[in-house]
Amino acid sequence: MHADAVPQTASFSAGGAARPLAPPSPRTQAETGLPFAFLLDLALKILFNGGQLKLWQLSERMRLPVAVLEPLLAFMRSEHLCEVAKRGAADADISYQLSEAGHARAKTALRKSQYAGPAPVALAAYAAQVEAQSVSGLQVTREAIRQAFSGVVLQEALQDQFGAALNSGRAVLIYGPSGSGKTFIAEHLAQVLGGAVYVPHAILVDDEVIQVFDPLVHRTAAEAGPCAGLDRQRGHDGRWELCYRPVVLTGGELTLAMLDLQFDAHTRFYVAPPQVKANNGLFIIDDLGRQLVSARDLMNRWIVPLDRRVDHYALHTGLKFRLPFDVNVIFSSNLQPADLGDEAFLRRLGYKIHVGAISPEDYRRILEQACAQARVPYAEAAFDYLLQRHRAEERALLACTPYDIVSKLRDRADYFGAPPDMSEERLSWAWHNYFADA
Template structure:
């Protein structure tokens, strides 16, 4: 009985820690932002959106009522906005800009066209990233087995990946093309546990840097659940109270997973400043903080692989990254990411010993055993509805792989058998593992001198 109680208490503690959101600011000072910046943001919001009710301002700025009230009072005192009330309810108050307020808004928009949720301070962001660090996440063999259930991966390699995910350090995966490196790397995302709070944006030296990316970050809760926790609702159902709730400038998300490949350039690893809009997009390593960053096909980028690898020396070693604003100001951000480098090239061709030492785990993924290759072939046959035959498999193994000296890579059964299926559809004949069809598919798949 006591053991059960202890487990429930520990489980409850872990869940609270995993879903820890910063508390909503109870004053302008607690936002960590300057009063003038918030006035500018509120003025631009009213200019772009037009007349807004108090509830709409809460929704657009993600700021609580106790923060908006003094800002709006100041704007009214300076004749920048007007308030009108359609009924006695507090939610019935609407605000719109005066001519003076509109003129100010145009000036503010020339400085920056950012009109969105209020950002968080750099200090708050750093503290939150440290609190929900990827280093706090533990991966067990049971989790690993569950994520890779039904997948054919050598147990030695799985053990290496399981240990590497507990280290919080970078993982260098290398081996020949088609051996399954990317496939394994993508499945590592299933080992990520816990939720993390991600800000819509952060503010550095009065410059806005957008962090939350709807194409990358996956909210952990449904809109309905978020509303129950005090999040703004576009439906208008939020009650405007002054109780301490979570800070809605943050979104609770699953740990992020970002994958980039041959399109990666050195410039993409720096802040992306929009010259017209006058605000920034965070680079992929910042969006991936507290999560996983997969750099696939290393060596196929436009920039030399050695330059890309050298860019990561300081972040991998010190767990911090240095970025620069267009004004020249440099600042430091946490680098709390498990980076997975995947490449077909030999490690010694990409980096020197000093850099390879910083990677921690170097995992080679090569050819399969005959038994592993047979399991994959059976799985593909079942999926494609092609009858598996021992005779056909032996021909694939000895009549083709062995004859032509091709290693047993994980990608080959699917690639070959899909061509068998394609041919059968075209000729309107049964798809089967006959020597003729396998020969035909093999000849299409591999190039000839």
Template sequence: MRNDTLAFEEEAIRQIAPRPRNLAETGLAQDFLCDLLAKHCYWGGILNQQQLVERTALAWPVLESLLNFMRTSGYIEILSPNENSMLLRYSLTERGRNLALDAQLKSGYVGYAPVPLALYERVVQAQSIHNNVVTREDMARVFKDVVIRESVLDQLGPAMHSGRPIFVYGPPGTGKTYTGMQLLGLLDDSILVPYALAVGDYVVQFFDPSVHHPLASADKSAQFMLDEGHDPRFVRCRRPSVITGGELTLEMLELAHDATTKQYFAPLQLKANNGIYMVDDLGRQRVECTDLLNRWIVPLEQKQDYLTVGSGTRFPVSFDVVLIFSTNLNPLALADEAFLRRLGYKVRFDVLAPEEYESIWRQVCKKHAIAFDATAFRYVLELYRREDRPLLPCQPRDLLGLVMDQCRYQGLANQVTDERLACAWSSYFVRPVSDPEPLAHGKPDTLHPASNPLVINKENRIC
């Protein structure tokens, strides 16, 4: 991303979430922030002005009013600057330590001041992923090096800005997951992600470094300067992408609560807001598929999700994601037609034609500096034909990877031969124990089905 683009986006982002200059503009109550400050001082010991600003992401005028209140209330005392700094230092009194302990019993969160839910809602809507318009040229740019049918791209492109979910289905290995994650390349802008959310008196930790990736080029020098930058309670990140598979449970879609530390953590779909969330391997989760699909009905229809904190307080929050379901199973076995109609876009991924398979094979060879051998390629196609196996996009990478493993083991340069392909084939595919190993001698046109019964009966083969 170019520097001038970054500067333009930074100005736009500052308009979305301006830096709060006083207590009222933080959207948080005075008592709430005093509790947070007391916990910082309890765990951090004696802290100076700059340390308090950095720990809370609040401007000094906001902190100064809070600290003056805490001082007059007998919670803190001011210490003179030390010899290494001219900054004032702050320490808890006995009454302040009691305040911190009481605050800790209510919430174990000690971090940046959280963002109130109302402000977060406005930011989410301002940077909605559905505001991005995807064109055919955009799809061609992102998938220029990917072998994929134009008809599939013409379905996925409009789906990205439609606001409707996408349901991709087809045999395993046809590139559903890979294609779904490639779609994030269409979204090269940045968004603001809060470190934490305030829901009433509760704090929900939001930022997750495994999901949210801050811009390396973002200017941090102005992070705590009053007149520059956006609200530092947000971090500027690339749009998130989350993918879950068979491990997904309904509990993972609710707020997580650690009873020991008394902290709440955002669920997956909330972390994915303003980005892409992909439910992969639908139908193989440890929960009934109908229960999992029903969990999405309200968010899909209302563009809002409902989460629960405390003893049962429910609150609405924006649901702003491109939701992608992916499955290897028959869609009609997972959901009825009424639910499938809600999904809007159903995209089938199919097996490859021989020329498409060859294009991917050549790409993998080029990537690893392997000379394309037409004879060896005809041999591998013959193996597919003899065992009646479909041509899948993932297999050139896998088979050639096994060939390169053999070459490294033998201390040889990467080269594809019939013998190495036969060995790779035997390692890669599972066959009935009655089937012999594929032959590697002779040219493909000398391999006759009658002499090598490798064809698996269609009623028994694994699909």
């Protein structure tokens, strides 16, 4: 993919986590990478929705410096699209509103697209920034893995497997029985991804807006302050948000259609699919093989992105283009790798890590943690009883069971208003309610 910006090298924060240099604030319309006509329509739509706006307010809403907007407003005034509604002590305090002609032009622009948020960034600028802050440049250490799993009952050998897998930059398959903790482990691996990255509010492709920033996915970093619209110094481009590396989790609801651009026929703009929102971060596909779409079709969808680190998309206009695919991908499945049935896909998985039954000692430690969390007094006799029930019924020792059993003891105690206890009678009641066939 061609990029008109040179990827920036990583710098380091005081905490030692790698982070890229900030995209510089544009000084002119040309430096935004956006067509003048697009910026004009965006300003008209924002003024249409906002009524009277001061120059600094328009700057904040478009996330562009005043110096970029001044020529735009001068053109709008010369074309009688806007007018001064109220003068202030300084140029930035002047309030603008649309003229009758401006209202008509804004309505036309809104029929084309209702997007009226922060100005997008150019496709080439997005590709360059994603490369500059790539996950492939991260090095996972044993210390970071131990910190991420601090307080978690997980054998060190298994932790080391996951650490090496993340360093490989290859996709990882975690497989094993339901309840073994696969999703829990995958979510903890997100803590290993250090540093912050810049995420654009939107990107522009062939005059079409694709919204990328999602507040449900992207957590803004504490050190990322708001865009200073009146700051004429060449600082950080306000169209980008400084965020922690994203983590996106999808499950059985995933369909092939969800992996394409989501076009809203009413608003007339696109929303990026989950793998784009996950760029420079972690993408977890849970319950592989349990989706509505067949596992073979879903896995075939990932072959090209996993191989070439790019993904292909198409606009409703027919235009095709590429976006970076810069994510650590973790697949989680209850199925054995051989049962997934696609050898070509399995070859592209760098690591296949089994998470299965745990040892009796680990079961005891998890039971102790579950009791502390649920405020249920721990009893060693309860551990012995549960272990005996597992053996008698030939049930594997899975990491989820202690929490699920203890939570039912807590539920019952809260219902009766009595202190919880781990007597055999109560444990048998909880066991029956959990496994149903006991």
